[in-house]
Every structure is written in structure tokens, then in C-alpha cells.
Amino acid sequence: MSADAAAGPAPDWIARYLERLAAQRGYSAHTVAAYRRDLSAFSAFLDRHGRLLAEAGADDVRAFVAAEHRRGLSATTLKRRLSAVRGLYRFLQDEGVVEVHPAQDLRAPKGPRRLPETLDPEQMTSLLEHEDDGLLDMRDRALFELIYSSGLRLAEAVSLDLVGLDLASARVRVTGKGGKTRDLPVGRKACEALSDWLRVRGQLATAGEEAVFVGRRGTRLGARAVQARLRRRAVLAGLDTPVHPHMLRHAFASHLLESSGDLRAVQELLGHANISTTQIYTHLDFQHLAQVYDRAHPRARRRKVEDE
Incomplete structure (x- = not known):
């Protein structure tokens, strides 16, 4: 044409x-x-x-x-x-209407990149160590400890089956985006919480249910229920910011990068295909450094006073 x-x-x-x-x-x-x-x-x-x-x-x-x-x-x-x-x-x-694609190599202007919301270590401690009250709270602690310990996406956590969890070697195997599988370490606190939950899981789980985390009906826990339970736990823990599951993954990445400085390792643990996705956490780390600078540096404090 x-x-x-x-x-x-x-x-x-x-x-x-x-x-x-x-x-x-x-x-x-x-x-x-x-x-x-x-x-x-x-x-x-x-x-x-x-x-x-x-x-x-x-x-x-x-x-x-x-x-x-x-x-x-x-x-x-x-x-x-x-x-x-x-x-x-x-x-x-x-369709044969045009021969040359006029927009093939054009790129849209870049806007300011939003930094992901996260929680500092003290907030994470308050959230995770809030006193448990019953089976569901034990399950929640194990779930949130695991997400924070291993940097899981919400979908990876709720789809986790018993066969993917190996507490003896402190490892978890998850399937992420694109069907890619990752073997991840599980921290000591998460292992302890998971062990406590697995001891009582049978009181809720229906026969033959393979999911690690189950709801009141004994079947696999859904993403919406996790979101609601995390919001509830954050309020009970006295956090003054709305908390959603991905914030735990962000906290994992930013805290690990802040301590290790190993961007490639964090990329592998998060399952990012492109390191540019992981690099946003270097900005989070800089924000922390800038806050420390403003609090501690004599010139920074003086400038702040003068500005007031």
C-alpha cells in the first residue's frame, strides 16, 4: 500500500x-x-x-x-x-502505509525519579518485634521477617511453597518475574520466626496445602490479606507512616547497600535484570549520608541556623 x-x-x-x-x-x-x-x-x-x-x-x-x-x-x-x-x-x-518509522529513535524527556519509600532500622525493629498474640501474629512475624531478611517481592512470598524453604541451610528458593528462580539466604531472626510458625502451621493449614503461609481458611494467604495485616501491625507498633509490603523489600535493599556498598550483590539478591534498577538505592544511601551531614557537620548546622 x-x-x-x-x-x-x-x-x-x-x-x-x-x-x-x-x-x-x-x-x-x-x-x-x-x-x-x-x-x-x-x-x-x-x-x-x-x-x-x-x-x-x-x-x-x-x-x-x-x-x-x-x-x-x-x-x-x-x-x-x-x-x-x-x-x-x-x-x-x-500495513505498508509508511516505509520509514519517524519515532523509532526518539526518547521522551526524563522526569525526576521517585525514590522508593522505606523504613529505617529502628522502625523495622519496632515492626518486626511487636509482641505476637496468637497464630496469625506468629505467621505475620515469620512472613515479614522473611520478606525483610531476603528482599522478597510480595508475590514471591505468598507463592512460596514448603518445598522452597530450607531452614537447615537457611535458604529459600523463590520464583520471580519472568519465571526466574533465585536461591536466597535467610537471616537468623527470620529462621527463628519461620521455625516458630511452622510448628503451629498445621493448626490452620488444610490437608495437602503446600503454601508456607496460609490464612484463616487454611489455604494460601492472599496478597490483599498481607497488605491489610501489615498495615494493622504497623499501627499497633506505633509507626506513624503507612506501611506496605514493598517497603520491607526497599528496606532490605537500602540497609544492605548502606552496610556493604556492594551494588552487584544487592542486584543479584533482588533479582533485578538491570543494575540501573538497583542503582536507585544508591540515592537512598546518599539521602541518609546527607541527613547525617546536616546533623553533625558544624558548617551544616550553622547554615541551618542562619537559614532559620
Whole structure:
């Protein structure tokens, strides 16, 4: 198909592309609606500048992203809009509408990277050593000790089966993103809490249940229940910040990196495919150092007083 075939209204091609996303790629209605808004904005931009979809070049796409950036759109939205445009032009290439992909090598502007929320060692101690009261509290302590001890994702923790836990050698085997398996060390405190829980687990678990962590009904504990139990435990422990399970994984990474300085080891333990993902914890470590500096350095204290 030649470029002349795309001389009709651009929304026709956009509609066909969105139909393919929904029908063949299985995109959710929410994602398709977001892409529709993104591509409608791109189409309107081209119309304002007298450009057809099949005629647009890299400069046009770059100008569109820049205009949206000036409008104040977030880096996340800009990234999604550019992704929608890229996908549209891949579709047009497949259909023979265009030969050159105008957005292939373009990148959206980077926004400020949000640092993950975490807990300091004192807060972790308050959370984990809060007094247990019954089977569920024993289970919770074992679960949260394990997540913090080994840096588990919530999904890895709730999917853990008995066969994956080896307390004799203080190891746990989990399956993470992409089906990748990791063998991880388990700390002494976590081993003790897990041993206590496994001694009484049979009072809750149904016959044949393989999950390490079970709920009131004796079946595998769900992620939402873990989130609710952690919020409850944080309140009872007197923490004044909302706590969610991923904060325990963040605490594991930041505390380990702060003590060891071994970024590669932390990457392996977390199961990050790319070390750039792990490097965010170096920023957390710097924040801690900056706080220590501001508290302890004479010039820093003086500057703070003068600023007041």
C-alpha cells in the first residue's frame, strides 16, 4: 500500500490500530482508551500544522512531544504518548502505509525519579518485634521477617511453597518475574520466626496445602490479606507512616547497600535484570549520608541556623 492510501483522515488508521490492540494484543479497555487520547492529541497536532499521518517525520514527532512537555504533562504521560505513536507507526509499516518509522529513535524527556519509600532500622525493629498474640501474629512475624531478611517481592512470598524453604541451610528458593528462580539466604531472626510458625502451621493449614503461609481458611494467604495485616501491625507498633509490603523489600535493599556498598550483590539478591534498577538505592544511601551531614557537620548546622 502506498503513502497515498493513508491520505484519508488519520483517525481511520488510529481506529484500526486500536482495534488491533484490543482484539489481537489483548490490551485492556483502560489502556486502549489512554492510547486513544494520546493518538487523538497527536492527530490534532498534525492537523494544526497541516501534516498528514503518512507524511510526518521525526521532527514532527519531536515537536509534538516538546509541545506536550510545555503543556506540563508528566514524564510518565509523555512516555506513554510516545509509546502510542511508536506503536501506531509500527502498525502503519506493517500495513505498508509508511516505509520509514519517524519515532523509532526518539526518547521522551526524563522526569525526576521517585525514590522508593522505606523504613529505617529502628522502625523495622519496632515492626518486626511487636509482641505476637496468637497464630496469625506468629505467621505475620515469620512472613515479614522473611520478606525483610531476603528482599522478597510480595508475590514471591505468598507463592512460596514448603518445598522452597530450607531452614537447615537457611535458604529459600523463590520464583520471580519472568519465571526466574533465585536461591536466597535467610537471616537468623527470620529462621527463628519461620521455625516458630511452622510448628503451629498445621493448626490452620488444610490437608495437602503446600503454601508456607496460609490464612484463616487454611489455604494460601492472599496478597490483599498481607497488605491489610501489615498495615494493622504497623499501627499497633506505633509507626506513624503507612506501611506496605514493598517497603520491607526497599528496606532490605537500602540497609544492605548502606552496610556493604556492594551494588552487584544487592542486584543479584533482588533479582533485578538491570543494575540501573538497583542503582536507585544508591540515592537512598546518599539521602541518609546527607541527613547525617546536616546533623553533625558544624558548617551544616550553622547554615541551618542562619537559614532559620
